[in-house]
Amino acid sequence: xxxxxxxPQSLIILEGKNCTLQCNYTVSPxxxxxxxxxxxxxxxxxxxxxxxxxxxxxxxxxxxxxDADTKQSxxxxxxxxxxxxxxxxxVVREDSNYQLIWGAGTKLIIKx
Amino acid sequence: EAGxxxxxxxxxxxxxQSVAFWCNPISGHATLYWYQQILGQGPKxxxxxxxxGVVDDSQLPKDxxxxxxxxxxxxxxxxxPAKLEDSAVYLCxxxxxxxxxxxxPGTRLTVT
Numbered sequence: 684x685x686x687x688x689x690x691p692q693s694l695i696i697l698e699g700k701n702c703t704l705q706c707n708y709t710v711s712p713x714x715x716x717x718x719x720x721x722x723x724x725x726x727x728x729x730x731x732x733x734x735x736x737x738x739x740x741x742x743x744x745x746x747x748x749x750d751a752d753t754k755q756s757x758x759x760x761x762x763x764x765x766x767x768x769x770x771x772x773x774v775v776r777e778d779s780n781y782q783l784i785w786g787a788g789t790k791l792i793i794k795x
Numbered sequence: 796e797a798g799x800x801x802x803x804x805x806x807x808x809x810x811x812q813s814v815a816f817w818c819n820p821i822s823g824h825a826t827l828y829w830y831q832q833i834l835g836q837g838p839k840x841x842x843x844x845x846x847x848g849v850v851d852d853s854q855l856p857k858d859x860x861x862x863x864x865x866x867x868x869x870x871x872x873x874x875x876p877a878k879l880e881d882s883a884v885y886l887c888x889x890x891x892x893x894x895x896x897x898x899x900p901g902t903r904l905t906v907t
Contacts, residue, residue: 687837726799726886726898727838772837781893782851785837 685710687775687786695792700763704789706756706773714778718747718758721770721788730758730771760791768793797821799899801887807905813875816902820868820889826850828896829862829872830886838886844870845892877906 719727770788830838
């Protein structure tokens with residue numbers, strides 16, 4: 684069964700610290716993987732997208748990695764800011780019918 | 796460029812009542828999606844339109860949910876009659892064919 688699992692479920696860190704969020708998937712065949720940021724009360728906004736051949740992609744202080752062999756991805760946030768407080772959702776696109784498989788998200792809280 | 800518009804932003808109804816949500820996608824986007832997001836979970840696709848045709852409605856509870864996109868632009872999602880478990884945020888997204896999805900702010904529905 685195609686699944687996307689994220690960990691941790693929630694995370695609290697101090698402003699200025701780094702953190703890493705994890706995403707494991709069993710989606711096959713794989714097309715691409717996206718990380719979305721969802722602020723409270725807003726729709727998700729795409730941070731990065733990676734295909735099978737890409738193993739790292741950055742967007743400012745956000746760096747996503749992909750290991751297609753182990754079917755794992757991570758999102759690293761550097762020098763966190765209060766505005767990084769949000770849910771971060773990992774989404775994998777299946778290559779046969781283009782279906783998107785959504786993770787449940789990691790709720791990140793940045794404390795001053 | 797204007798984003799995806801949704802209305803209303805909030806709605807509170809009693810169970811067994813009916814409710815309708817409206818979505819106006821980004822101009823020129825042929826593909827429109829309706830998602831249901833229950834608190835603490837990732838979005839679940841309810842229905843996907845390509846222009847005014849339905850591409851995927853496999854997870855739409857058709858006994859109570861209906862959606863239309865008559866002229867291939869705006870769309871409405873209706874629930875009739877509502878149940879307590881329908882309490883969620885309903886997100887609309889649009890994309891150019893199978894590309895990146897852009898989300899609206901969502902409609903938060905509370906069924907009492």
